[in-house]
């Protein structure tokens with residue numbers, strides 16, 4: 001129990017059989033208890049293999065186990081009302097009656113004298129009828145026979161109760177003969193017209209007829225169980241018996257009207273028709289902000305490995321071997337052509353003129369950058385033609401085509417995330433070198449390459465690219481699955497960047 005525990009609702013117990021089809025028996029009772037905002041408990045006295053079409057087999061729970069269930073719940077939980085349903089046989093009835101007497105709960109007991117299922121299966125053995133009459137009914141506060149059950153209880157021939165007057169007589173007779181305070185004779189089986197149920201109250205000796213419109217429906221499986229469970233729940237809430245019955249009948253009537261199709265035979269009523277669906281909202285995913293910081297922080301250390309790569313560090317200190325750098329420049333010249341294409345693709349996928357212009361600017365920036373490569377190479381005696389004829393490395397093929405594939409198979413955000421390690425990484429790596437006191441700027445032939453990415457123009461492009469991703473992510477509020485996909489793309493391209501510089505160092 002927590003500090004803020006709400007008040008406990010009244011507890012209501014059903015002593016009945018299980019319906020594997022979920023429409024009658026224990027299952028209907030517990031659903032009904034819940035729909036009445038009560039706390040439902042159960043002692044299962046039999047199992048049925050049953051669906052909406054038939055009862056296929058019945059298995060009796062041993063009487064000792066019935067006793068144990070009842071002792072267990074009565075000894076611990078303060079139960080406000082109980083009901084019985086299918087009771088199967090003499091031994092079951094005896095176990096229930098003995099446990100009831102032993103625990104003497106002093107609470108209302110509603111007895112639904114279930115005998116035969118709507119679909120035809122026997123739910124109470126012939127020889128148990130007398131035990132029901134003689135042993136259980138004297139304990140009952142209220143009993144709910146239908147016409148056939150009333151006839152059996154009164155030992156009358158079948159179809160001898162066929163009018164409302166005969167129902168009134170039968171109700172009075174059952175009340176008096178078995179000492180039951182309230183008898184509800186259910187008139188559902190009377191042909192045509194509205195449904196009339198008759199309530200006899202011993203105390204006042206009055207009979208009351210409760211009339212309700214008949215609902216044409218085949219979804220009537222479990223209506224008897226549901227009615228007696230609703231009465232028990234209402235009694236648990238301290239309603240007067242007649243009110244408890246009136247409200248219970250209304251509940252069943254509306255639950256039939258609200259029924260939805262289940263199975264191929266007599267479907268169940270809709271026990272939950274008055275319940276609203278769960279008010280708990282689906283879990284929301286907090287969109288990480290800044291998202292680009294989240295990507296770096298969740299790259300398993302790859303991001304740091306990338307921006308502090310030995311290739312850049314050696315370039316920063318001027319210790320990089322020239323063949324490695326020339327190889328890199330030639331490959332990066334090819335890379336830039338594809339990177340310009342990915343920016344053109346991003347422009348194609350953009351919505352606004354401003355975004356299209358921004359992406360086109362970066363594509364132009366790639367062209368400018370590649371001229372720097374040509375210039376540096378020509379200083380070392382390498383012609384533009386030689387650069388054009390360079391065979392593209394697998395590291396470049398893998399990296400650039402991976403990004404282009406993201407661009408063609410996915411959307412703008414995923415493409416931008418795939419492109420981002422290149423843009424941001426060069427910007428960050430260059431700033432790292434610029435800020436490092438051991439970096440050599442004077443006389444370092446690689447410095448023009450680094451300073452190009454550290455300068456304001458490139459840093460401004462980085463800032464714009466970052467903002468574009470942040471805006472798209474905040475706008476979309478991605479699901480966790482989408483966040484995971486974007487992160488994977490970011491991590492993959494960061495790893496491909498590392499491979500690109502690795503391959504230059506291997507030359």
Ligand SMILES: Cc1ncc(COP(=O)(O)O)c(N)n1
Nearest residue numbers: 017018024025117118221222
């Ligand atoms: C376990 C169990 N208990 C009661 C009933 C009666 O309900 P119905 O008369 O609607 O078939 C049943 N079919 N199964």
